[in-house]
Amino acid sequence: MSRTEGERGPQSASPKPAEAELAVARMSEMSVDLRGCAVLGPEGEELASTGGSGWSRAGAAFLEAADAADGEPATQVHVATEDGEAFAVRDGGLAMVAVAERFTLASLILFDMRTVLRDLASGNGVPDRRAPGPAPEAG
Amino acid sequence: MSPKPHRILLDRVSSYADEAGAYLRRRRATREPFARVFYAGGRSASYEPGTEAGRALFLAASKLIDAADR
Numbered sequence: 347m348s349r350t351e352g353e354r355g356p357q358s359a360s361p362k363p364a365e366a367e368l369a370v371a372r373m374s375e376m377s378v379d380l381r382g383c384a385v386l387g388p389e390g391e392e393l394a395s396t397g398g399s400g401w402s403r404a405g406a407a408f409l410e411a412a413d414a415a416d417g418e419p420a421t422q423v424h425v426a427t428e429d430g431e432a433f434a435v436r437d438g439g440l441a442m443v444a445v446a447e448r449f450t451l452a453s454l455i456l457f458d459m460r461t462v463l464r465d466l467a468s469g470n471g472v473p474d475r476r477a478p479g480p481a482p483e484a485g
Numbered sequence: 486m487s488p489k490p491h492r493i494l495l496d497r498v499s500s501y502a503d504e505a506g507a508y509l510r511r512r513r514a515t516r517e518p519f520a521r522v523f524y525a526g527g528r529s530a531s532y533e534p535g536t537e538a539g540r541a542l543f544l545a546a547s548k549l550i551d552a553a554d555r
Binding site: 381382383396398399400401403404405407408410411412414415416418419420421422423424425426427428429430432443445449 | 512513516518519520521522523524525530532538539541542543544545546547548549550551552553554555
């Protein structure tokens with residue numbers, strides 16, 4: 347089980363699935379180098395993801411490895427490998443994990459992750475800035 | 486004959502672009518894999534791949550990357 351208490355403490359946030367999906371969509375929209383991301387709940391369960399499989403287990407293991415490195419809960423993690431870059435951010439009992447192309451601008455990815463997760467954890471909802479669909483035809 | 490002013494400006498802009506391109510190429514060539522963890526209060530720590538914590542982080546990161554690509 348992963349610990350997901352973030353900078354604002356271990357309070358248990360429980361966003362609706364639609365909000366978590368909106369957070370993932372917003373993250374994908376903002377970060378062009380993103381290969382995939384997922385929002386994990388307080389117990390490490392996957393609330394939403396861009397696709398792929400095994401986010402819950404892999405994300406929890408990633409956060410556990412970060413916590414075990416210094417025996418202290420991590421608030422952000424960035425690991426750059428030959429195959430891509432892995433990120434994790436915690437806030438308000440939630441966590442977001444993401445994978446981006448190699449040599450991505452890490453500070454921008456982390457900033458976007460923090461912004462989206464903070465909105466989600468605050469309970470105020472993630473702003474929906476997606477382009478509106480076509481207007482329904484009259485008549 | 487001295488070059489026209491707009492030629493000087495174009496040359497300068499292309500030289501800046503060349504510099505930026507060279508910087509990015511150098512960054513790609515010299516950047517090694519790394520793991521960095523941030524803690525509450527703004528403290529951060531780097532873990533080398535040769536350490537136990539670094540190995541665990543790189544292994545977990547590669548599994549996360551696999552999850553994204555699946």
